[in-house]
Amino acid sequence: MNTADLHSPEEFRLALYRDFGGYLVSIGLLALGNLLLLPLMITALSPQDIGLYSLVEAGAIPGLTLSLLGLKFAYLYHHARQPESARPALLGTVLLVALASGTITGSALALFYGSSRAMALFGAAPLESAWLLLPLMLSGAVQTLLITELRAERRVALAGFLAVGNLAIWLLASCLLVLWAGLGLPGLLIGQTCGQTLAALIGLAGIRRRPLFAWDGRQVQPLLRYGVPLMLGLLLRYSLDSLSRFLLAAWVGIEAAADYLIAARMAVLFDALLALPFFMAWGGLVHHALQRPRAAAIIGMISNLSIAAGGLLYLLLVLLQPWLFRLFTGDARPDLAPLFAALLLSQYLILIKSPLSAGLLRLPDTTWAAKNNLLALALYVPLAWPLMQLSGAGGAALAIALVNLITGVVVYVQGRRLCPQQPTAGAWLLLALLVLLAPFALWHGSLPFWLPLPLLLLASWQMWQSGNVRVTGDGV
Numbered sequence: 300m301n302t303a304d305l306h307s308p309e310e311f312r313l314a315l316y317r318d319f320g321g322y323l324v325s326i327g328l329l330a331l332g333n334l335l336l337l338p339l340m341i342t343a344l345s346p347q348d349i350g351l352y353s354l355v356e357a358g359a360i361p362g363l364t365l366s367l368l369g370l371k372f373a374y375l376y377h378h379a380r381q382p383e384s385a386r387p388a389l390l391g392t393v394l395l396v397a398l399a400s401g402t403i404t405g406s407a408l409a410l411f412y413g414s415s416r417a418m419a420l421f422g423a424a425p426l427e428s429a430w431l432l433l434p435l436m437l438s439g440a441v442q443t444l445l446i447t448e449l450r451a452e453r454r455v456a457l458a459g460f461l462a463v464g465n466l467a468i469w470l471l472a473s474c475l476l477v478l479w480a481g482l483g484l485p486g487l488l489i490g491q492t493c494g495q496t497l498a499a500l501i502g503l504a505g506i507r508r509r510p511l512f513a514w515d516g517r518q519v520q521p522l523l524r525y526g527v528p529l530m531l532g533l534l535l536r537y538s539l540d541s542l543s544r545f546l547l548a549a550w551v552g553i554e555a556a557a558d559y560l561i562a563a564r565m566a567v568l569f570d571a572l573l574a575l576p577f578f579m580a581w582g583g584l585v586h587h588a589l590q591r592p593r594a595a596a597i598i599g600m601i602s603n604l605s606i607a608a609g610g611l612l613y614l615l616l617v618l619l620q621p622w623l624f625r626l627f628t629g630d631a632r633p634d635l636a637p638l639f640a641a642l643l644l645s646q647y648l649i650l651i652k653s654p655l656s657a658g659l660l661r662l663p664d665t666t667w668a669a670k671n672n673l674l675a676l677a678l679y680v681p682l683a684w685p686l687m688q689l690s691g692a693g694g695a696a697l698a699i700a701l702v703n704l705i706t707g708v709v710v711y712v713q714g715r716r717l718c719p720q721q722p723t724a725g726a727w728l729l730l731a732l733l734v735l736l737a738p739f740a741l742w743h744g745s746l747p748f749w750l751p752l753p754l755l756l757l758a759s760w761q762m763w764q765s766g767n768v769r770v771t772g773d774g775v
Contacts, residue, residue: 305584305587305588305591306591306593307593308593308596308597308600311584311588311597311600311601312600312601312604314584315580315581315584315601315604317455318453318455318579318580318583318584319576319577319580321455321456321458321459321580322455322458322459322575322576322579322580323572323576324459325455325458325459325460325461325462325463326446326458326459326462326575326576326579327570327571327572327575327576328459328462328463328466328571329462329463329465329466330567330570330571330575331466331567331568331571332465332466332469332470332494333564333567334564334565334567334568334571334627335470336470336473336487336564337561337564337565337627337628338627338628338629339473339474339477339478340352340487341561341628341629343477343478343483344483344484346553346554346557347423347424347553347554347557348483348484349557349560349561350422350423350548350553350554350555350556350557350560351418351423351424351426351484351553352484352487352560353544353548353556353557353559353560354412354418354421354423354544354545354548354556355412355426355432355484355488356544356560357540357541357544357545358408358411358412358541359408359432359435359436360537360540360541361534361537361538361541362404362405362407362408362432362436363401363404363436363439363440363443364530364533364534364537365400365404365530365534366397366400366401366404366405366436366437366439366440367397367400367440367443367444367526367530368396368397368400368523368526368527368530369523369525369526369527369528369529369530369531369533369665370393370396370397370444370447370522370526371443371444371447371526372525372526372529372530372665373393373521373522373523373525373526373529374389374390374393374444374447374448374451374522375447375450375451375582375583375586376525376586376660377389377518377521377522377525378451379451379586379587379590380586385515387513388513388514388515388518389515389518389522390444390448390506390513391513391514391515392513392514392515392516392518392519392522393444393522394441394444395514396519396522396523397440397441397444398437398440398441400440401436401437401439401440402433402436402437404436405432405433405434405435405436405437406433408429408432408433408436409429409430409431409432409433410429412425412426412429412432413425413426413429413430420549421545421548421549421553421556422548422549422552422553423548423553426484426485427483427484427485428485428488431485431488431489431492432488434492434496435488435491435492435495438492438495438496438499439495441495441499441502441503442461442465442495442498442499442502445461445498445499445502445503445506446458446461446462446502446579448502448506449461449502450579450582450583451583453583457502457505458579460501460505461498461501461502462498464494464497464498464501465494465495465497465498466494467494468490468493468494468497469490469491469493469494469495470490470494471490472486472489472490472493472494473486473487473489473490473491474490475490476489476490477490525663525665526665528664528665528666528667528668528669529665529668529669531668531669531672532665532667532668532669532670532671532672533668533672534672535669535672535673535675535676536649536672536675538672538676539675539676539679539699539702540563540699542679542683543559543683543692543695543696543698543699544556544559544560546683546687546695547559547687547691547692547695550687551687551691551692555691555692556692558635558638558691558692559638559692559695559696561628561632561635562635562638562639562642562692562696563642564627565620565623565624565627565628565639566616566639566642566643566646568616568623569609569612569613569616569643569646569647569650570646572612573608573609573612573650574609574646574649574650577605577608577650577653578650578653581601581653581654585598585654585657585660586660588601588657589657589658589660589661589718594718595718595719595720595721596720598654598657598658598718598720599720599721599722600765601654601657602651602654602655602720602722602726603722603723603726603761603764603765604762604765605650605651605653605654606651606722606726606729606730606761606765607726607729607758607761607762607764607765608762608765609647609650609651610647610729610730610733610754610757610758610761611755611758611759611762613643613644613647613733614733614751614754614755614758615755616639616643617639617640617643617736617740617751618748618751618755620636620639620640621633621636624639635692636740637690637693637737637740637741638692638693638696640736640737640740640741641693641696641697641699641700641737641740641741642696642700643737644697644700644733644734644736644737645696645699645700645703647733648700648703648704648707648734649703651707651730652703652706652707652710652711655707655710655711655714655720655722656707656710656711656713656714657714657718657720658713658714658715658716658717658718658719658720659710659713659714659717661717661718662717667710667713671706671709671710672706674705674706674709675702675703675705675706678701678702678705678706679698679699679702682698682701682702683695683698686698690741693741694741697737697738697741700737704734723761723764723765725757725760725761725764726761726765728757729754729757729758729761732754732757733754736750736751736754
């Protein structure tokens with residue numbers, strides 16, 4: 300069904316389910332690559348190398364965000380508002396701008412991580428073959444924008460093919476280069492670049508819009524005006540995670556940054572199974588939903604679903620933590636349980652923040668995103684130091700979670716003025732109880748097995764209710 304044919308909340312819900320299912324077996328599978336490589340890293344790399352990789356990842360993720368300049372958000376916004384004839388030039392323009400930006404960002408990252416003086420500040424050696432960060436940025440930017448085009452067109456099958464091809468080459472090349480060729484950390488970067496490059500080539504071959512690299516200079520200013528503030532907001536959001544890793548390396552030790560990476564890789568399960576497929580599916584629908592007369596009912600329904608589904612998965616992962624760590628790391632690692640719970644809470648809060656603040660996307664001015672994330676950074680700095688001193692990496696993760704909670708409340712209040720959605724009382728109760736769970740885990744070191752069970756029942760009930768109730772009027 301084309302997005303133009305979607306009108307009622309039920310139609311949007313079914314469309315979200317269909318697209319989510321497609322992205323779950325594609326983008327979700329791709330996200331699992333980070334987790335599937337964890338046993339290889341633990342086996343083949345020293346704790347110091349894992350700590351260095353944690354720092355590289357801390358720079359590469361915001362680096363890719365900077366390379367994209369918010370163009371993936373701007374593309375979805377303008378795609379929904381432009382005629383078919385203007386879209387080939389729109390796609391070509393975003394690709395060319397991203398290539399130029401990625402070249403600058405990748406070169407800067409290579410210089411930073413290749414510098415002995417810079418890495419010495421964090422107790423790490425310089426990265427061998429740091430120049431690999433340049434092709435990593437370029438291939439990542441092109442792949443992301445081509446998948447964004449597929450999201451806009453709701454071509455889920457091709458997006459899935461890209462993701463599966465990327466994952467297969469990434470894993471195979473990484474294993475061969477690390478285990479057989481003995482390249483260590485550079486082998487992981489080469490493997491990831493190979494996977495992204497293959498996905499970009501497949502995407503270029505499968506895109507319908509021709510010419511691919513058409514240029515329309517008139518599009519650049521509107522694209523950047525909409526995208527850059529959102530990019531700054533996302534960059535600031537990622538900066539909390541990145542700053543935590545660098546501060547842990549500098550204040551606690553490079554091994555603490557390694558522990559953070561291991562727990563973060565395990566927490567990727569939340570992203571792979573729910574958050575990333577949801578963001579991909581909802582991102583292709585939200586701008587169309589906001590243009591419908593019953594936008595408040597549609598957005599409110601999706602907010603209920605995200606709170607319930609996210610809470611359910613959060614609790615399941617907390618309960619399964621010892622078995623998951625034993626499966627992927629060979630050790631139950633009870634010492635990392637509080638860190639894992641706090642990282643999951645952050646991911647959960649980021650997930651639900653998207654539909655709860657959806658009304659803000661009606662604004663042509665997107666500076667609200669940068670302002671909100673500047674607030675997050677200002678809140679994080681005074682929270683991080685005492686919590687890190689108290690609980691190390693777990694304290695850093697809890698500081699991020701608290702910041703996401705506060706800023707989530709702010710954007711919900713702002714967005715509700717523009718789209719007056721109202722989640723149910725049961726959804727709010729579930730959210731409040733889950734927020735209390737992570738600090739409890741941090742202070743007590745572990746959770747009794749029985750403690751999450753009542754919350755699991757509440758989350759299951761909310762999930763069933765949100766997925767089956769019929770939406771009437773502007774509410775549920």
